[in-house]
Amino acid sequence: MAPRKSRSFPYRIGWWIGRGLIFFVVGSVLWVLIYRFVPPPVTFTMLGDLAGGRGITKDWMSLSEMDPDMARAAISGEDGNFCKHNGFDYKAIREAFERNATGGRIRGGSTISQQTAKNAFLWQGGGYFRKGLEAWFTVLIEAMWPKRRIMEVYLNVAETGIGTYGANAGAYRYFNHDAANLSTSEAARIAAVLPLPKKRGAVAPQGFTRRYGNNISRRIGAVRRDGLDACLRS
DSSP states (O other): OOOOOOOOHHHHHHHHHHHHHHHHHHHHHHHHHHHSSOOOOOOHHHHHHHHHHHEEEEEOOOOOOOOHHHHHHHHHHOTTTTTTTSSSSSHHHHHHHHHHHHHSSOOOOOHHHHHHHHHHHHSSSHHHHHHHHHHHHHHHOOOOHOOOHHHHHHHHEEEEETTSHHHHHHHHHHHHOGGOOOHHHHHHHHHTTTTTTTOOOOOOHHHHHHHHHHHHHHHHHHHOOOOTTGGGGG
C-alpha cells in the first residue's frame, strides 16, 4: 500500500480558511434568523458600557405598541427612503461622500438597515473590515426580515442616551413615561439624539440638537402624508 501523500502547507491553509468561511456564513445566517423572532438580549455596544462600569438600561417594546410617530421620527431624521431601498441608499451615500469631501461637519450615508446591522450584530467605530461586515449583515436582514422587524429592532437596540438603549427606555429617561404615549415633539427629540447619544439629551436640548429635533418634528407629518412609512403599517 502506497504511503499517503501529505498535504502542502498552502492547501492546509486554504482548507482551514474555507471551513472558516462556511462556518461564518452559516453562523451569521442562523444568528440573523434567530433575531427575526427573538429580541437581541445584548449587543457589543451594551457590553462596552458594562465593561466601563456604566451599566445599561433597556426595555423592549414591540413596534405595534410604540407610538407610530417614533418610527416616523426615525425615518424623518435618519432615512427618508427606508421603505423604498433594499438596505443601501446609494444616492445618500454619494451625497454624504461629496459633502464630507468639502469639509465641515462629517455626515454619514448609512440607512436604518445598516445601522440596525451594526447595532445588533457588530461594534461601533469605523474601518473597512467592520463596514464590510455591516454590509453583509445588512443584506441578510433585508433578505430575511420584513421592514417592520428591521425598524422594531432598530428602535429597541439603538442607544438613546449614555447606557440607555431603545426608544422606550429613552422615553422613560427623558419624559417619565413609556414610548406608547409619545407626543410628536418627544418622538422627534429622541430621534435627534440618535446620531450622538452620548453627547446629546432630549430634555431641554440646545443648539443643533434643538434645531434638528424641531426639523424632525415638522417633517413627521410629511412622512405620514407621503406614505414614507407605508412599509410599517399593519
